[in-house]
Amino acid sequence: MNKDHIPIVYQDDHVIVAVKPNGLLSVPGRAPEHKDCLISRIQQTRPEALTVHRLDCETSGLVVLACNKESQRELSRQFHDREIQKRYIAVVDGVLENDEGEVNLPLIGDWPNRPKQMVDFERGKPSQTFYNVLSRSNNTTRVSLTPITGRSHQLRVHMLSLGHAILGDSLYASDNVLAKSPRMLLHASELGFKHPSTEEFCVYQYPAEF
Structure with missing residues (x-):
């Protein structure tokens, strides 16, 4: 675009x-x-x-x-x-094993590393995301993401927590995953x-x- x-x-x-x-x-x-x-x-x-x-x-x-x-x-x-209906499309690194699932991990700002967010079971705010695999290819997975809550960086951190960072994510992806795309492959569809x-x-x- x-x-x-x-x-x-x-x-x-x-x-x-x-x-x-x-x-x-x-x-x-x-x-x-x-x-x-x-x-x-x-x-x-x-x-x-x-x-x-x-x-x-x-x-x-x-x-x-x-x-x-x-x-x-x-x-x-x-x-x-x-009450808002939201759905996102993302391409993540690696092959997601399950066809669908839920991530329910509390998030809080990672203040020493702002603007990053992190999982924190003691102080984090409840954060819930459902995912559905759309396709798998070339060691990547295309997923549909439905966030129930709307925390900052929620989808990015939740995908990372599964071991599958979003391609091109400059904050959370490793250097080789970042290099796989010139932009972050996350879109509010x-x-x-x-x-x-x-x-x-x-x-x-x-x-x-x-």
């Missing part, structure tokens, strides 16, 4: 569903060189757009933005109450939510470009 192009999957007076390219921040960073981001680009044509949630810079895929405070509040509530105005449950999809 061209980093300069932001596909819009759906938009109306209440919500915008956009596709964030890999390598673009969701919101501006502190440094001047990190001002370019998804929300600032969307606001060039929709200045009323408001952030609801984020994807990691290295992750591509579907993001919903609100167009007014009421919609932002309702969508944020749905994320908080885990499906996003479903209750429309804040019509209350209809809408599901949007956008395929991974890997």
Whole structure:
């Protein structure tokens, strides 16, 4: 996906569903060189757009933005109450043995190694991910990931905990796994939510470009 192009999957007076390219921040960073981001680009044509949630810079895929405070509040509530439907596609190193499974490991910030996260059974927050194998080839596995919780770096750390880091992951993959892809192979392919105005449950999809 061209980093300069932001596909819009759906938009109306209440919500915008956009596709964030890999390598673009969701919101501006502190440094001047990190001002370019998804929300600032969307606001060039929709200045009323408001952030609801984020994807990691290295992750591509579907993001919903609100167009007014009421919609932002309702969508944020749905994320908080885990009413959002989310699905990701990833390619991980090695061959996952089981066709499907669950990872249930508590996560917390690894402060000496920020922004990394780590598993911590004493202080970590509950974190749950379901996975389904889509295909296996060339000592890699393509998986569908369904996060129940939305912790920072959850999918990346959970896959790593199984011994199968995501290809191209600059934070958690070993050097040889990092070298297997020029980008991190993690994409938010499906996003479903209750429309804040019509209350209809809408599901949007956008395929991974890997």
